[in-house]
Amino acid sequence: MVSSTRASGTAEALRRFARQRGAVVAEAFLLALAVAAVLAPHIMPANPLAQDLGAILSKPSAAHPLGTDDLGRDVLARIVYGARLSLAASLMAVGIAALLGVPFGLLAGYAGGWIDDAVMRVNDALQTIPALVLAMAIAATLGPGLFNVMVAVGVIFAPRFARLVRGQALAVREEAFVESARAVGATHSRIVWRHVFPNLLSPILVQVSISIAFALLAETSLSFLGVGIRPPEASWGADVGRGYRFMRRAPWLVFMPGMAVLLTTLAFNFVGDGVRTALDPRQRYARGRDLA
Numbered sequence: 001m002v003s004s005t006r007a008s009g010t011a012e013a014l015r016r017f018a019r020q021r022g023a024v025v026a027e028a029f030l031l032a033l034a035v036a037a038v039l040a041p042h043i044m045p046a047n048p049l050a051q052d053l054g055a056i057l058s059k060p061s062a063a064h065p066l067g068t069d070d071l072g073r074d075v076l077a078r079i080v081y082g083a084r085l086s087l088a089a090s091l092m093a094v095g096i097a098a099l100l101g102v103p104f105g106l107l108a109g110y111a112g113g114w115i116d117d118a119v120m121r122v123n124d125a126l127q128t129i130p131a132l133v134l135a136m137a138i139a140a141t142l143g144p145g146l147f148n149v150m151v152a153v154g155v156i157f158a159p160r161f162a163r164l165v166r167g168q169a170l171a172v173r174e175e176a177f178v179e180s181a182r183a184v185g186a187t188h189s190r191i192v193w194r195h196v197f198p199n200l201l202s203p204i205l206v207q208v209s210i211s212i213a214f215a216l217l218a219e220t221s222l223s224f225l226g227v228g229i230r231p232p233e234a235s236w237g238a239d240v241g242r243g244y245r246f247m248r249r250a251p252w253l254v255f256m257p258g259m260a261v262l263l264t265t266l267a268f269n270f271v272g273d274g275v276r277t278a279l280d281p282r283q284r285y286a287r288g289r290d291l292a
Helices: 002-018 021-038 075-111 113-128 131-142 146-172 176-183 188-224 236-246 252-279 281-291
Strands: none
Touching: 002 021, 002 252, 021 075, 021 252, 075 113, 075 146, 075 188, 075 236, 075 252, 113 146, 131 146, 131 188, 146 188, 176 188, 188 236, 188 252, 236 252
């Protein structure tokens, strides 16, 4: 009975998501981008690392649809291959943020008292530091590289997950079903993982979908500043940073990867808003009331 109820609830949420055209189009764009990134070796005739010294800073043409950079490398190939690193770094960084933030937020919200105070004071201290400055410090300490970028971005986003989960856990722990579980002698660990945590999945999922867009911007910023993914690997941020020096002569070096960042960030935001609308009962009620 419970599983059938959850299945019907999931199906209804998917139907609500499908009614939002912007979110559906954004999801289709992200899926197409992911497929292109995965199949890049099979669909891209150009090698993103191959240099053609006879075609340096060439304008967009049939041979190079988005032009070439200062080393004669195909910009389109670098954008498609760069999606692999940029998207992977963003997804893994948000995963690290969730792994760091969710357990501490859950502990603080359910336990309360001095544990809550200690966890949230550390959380507040991290949030007082500008996110990009903190990420740069972590990445510079660990050194350039994909994994180090993921760790740096994950650390700066972990407090957001901790604060969100803590607030939701404070509300859920006062619900009647949690009190009933305590009354029948359920252990704290069982209550947390069987009753509290499942009720936090929806807001966590929404936070994940929205945070990916900001993680992509953070990774791009770090690579742009030279403390992210190391050259000559294709990365949107690194390519924007390298192309910035040739802005007047070859504006496509900045515009093309910059548009990739912009469109992907907007797509993740649209998907995040769609997921939030589909899963948030208060927004569903408000929308239904407005339609009525």
